[in-house]
Amino acid sequence: MRAFTIKRFRVLAPLAWLYGAVTSLRNRLFDWGWLPSERFPLPVICVGNLSVGGTGKTPHTEYVVAALRDRFNIGILSRGYKRHTSGFVAATPQSTPNDIGDEPYQIYHKFGRKITVCVCEDRVAGIKRMLADDPSLSMIVLDDAFQHRRVKPDIAIVLTEYNRPYFNDKMLPYGRLRESAKNITRADIVIVTKCPNNIRPIDIRTFGKNLNLIPDQGLFYSRLAYEQTRPVFGGTPIRLDQLTTNDAVLVIAGIANPKPFVRYVKSFDAHVKVNIFDDHHNYTRHDLELITERYNSLQGARKIIVTTEKDAVRLLNNPYFPKALKGALMYVPVHVDIMHTEPGETLRGETLRDEILRLMKLKGLLSPSRYT
Secondary structure, eight states: OHHHHHHHHHHHHHHHHHHHHHHHHHHHHHTTTSOBBBBOOSOOOEEESSSSOHHHHHHHHHHHHHHHHHSOOOEEEOOOOOOOOOSSSEOOOOOOHHHHHHHHHHHHHHHGGGEEEEOOHHHHHHHHHHHHHHTTEEEEEEETTOTTBBBOOOOEEEEEETTGGOOOOOOTTTBBBBOGGGGGGSSEEEEEEOOTOOHHHHHHHHHHHHHOOOSSSEEEEEEEOOOOOOESSOOOOOOOOEEEEEEEEEEOSSSSSSSSHHHHHTTSSSSEEEEOOOOOOOOOHHHHHHHHHHHHHHOOSSSSEEEEEHHHHHHHHHHTTTGGGGGEEEOEEEEEOOOOOEEEEEESSSSHHHHHHHHHHHHTTGGGGGGO
8 A cells, every 4th residue: 555655656756846836827828917817897706725625616606696685686607517417508597417417506506597607618708798699787696617717706715625725735646636725825714514513612723723814705515405305306305314224225426525425424323325426427228327327236124225316407307317226216415514612603703604795895886886
């Protein structure tokens, strides 16, 4: 094992250094103004991260939208990762995950027509098209665009996972960082995600020091709260807390970091088998045959399949999903809780919504003159 680690370091470390040098040069060119970065005549909030996947970006984007939609007409713009289309696409009730990507599809169906959801690889072109199509938009939320520096966000929110923080990570491909950890200085707000429920004040202080933030950067801690299971195809929900040691669960997960989800399902009494797939996995006929085989092999008085909210949108629209398993397929919705030290108080002493609005006021983003 040690020999493998040394070999891996020797092969990947030089590539990571080269990748870091290239991204550093690119960032400097934007900082110096040699590469163009465009600002828009309405507030633009970016929700992103320094690393690849697994920080809980989608539920935090949903949290920001839910917190601000009573005050702003919000449009969300995403790249639409792994969609089967290209260019600008606006979500409609007829859209599928193949049209716009699984995460934008999930967000659109969670909020319905209360917000606008669009996808475009070119964020500048995408924002311009959104404003042309709907001039009443008063805020744009960029989903995963911290490295897309052609757009200059008014507020940048960066997420880092509690168990895999950026200060303990390395550059790609040796580690998971998309750019150097020192570029956290571009963030207005940092959220430490997926924190344990029993996080202690001493852990918070230690973690906060290691983040190496400057005084005017906002810092919040959050956890993912799992809700009761819901049926993907309709019907009667079967709750995990209703199952006993005589029952069995097959877990299906195609997300960047499935460990917390699997740990949550295993915290109940039923026997659990796990099938892990790649992030944003498109389930094939062969995959579903394998899932059927594993489900049929389960031994239990009651048997169900449990998947993530993101996987549910892909399976719901999958033409190969077996009819015989539809009644057994449940998903676990998830939402973000900004954690509290005392009832009614966040760890920072104010809500994330309050901090966003405070920054907007400080930057003049709430002034009517901004829109003229």
